[in-house]
Amino acid sequence: MAKKSSSAEKRHRKSLERRMRNKSAKSAVKTSVKKFVALAQKKDPEAEAAFKEMIKKIDKTAGKGIIPKNTAARKKSRMQKYYNTMKAAQ
Numbered sequence: 001m002a003k004k005s006s007s008a009e010k011r012h013r014k015s016l017e018r019r020m021r022n023k024s025a026k027s028a029v030k031t032s033v034k035k036f037v038a039l040a041q042k043k044d045p046e047a048e049a050a051f052k053e054m055i056k057k058i059d060k061t062a063g064k065g066i067i068p069k070n071t072a073a074r075k076k077s078r079m080q081k082y083y084n085t086m087k088a089a090q
Helices: 006-041 047-063 069-089
Strands: none
Touching: 006 047, 006 069, 047 069
């Protein structure tokens, strides 16, 4: 195996750290979306709080550049539509 430079080793180490951090943030967004949808389908009153938490997580991940801004806007728009139909059905 060829000898790697110490800077290349550090870059690799840091990329793995960032990858795990980004993966965790994306997973948290997906989990919050699933939680909101599940509560909304049950017509649970806690769905509104879950909706606000989900929007906050989406905005935070987009602000950090983990997901693109347009992707965040699209997710928020779709979930807002779902939320509005849920509220209208009550």
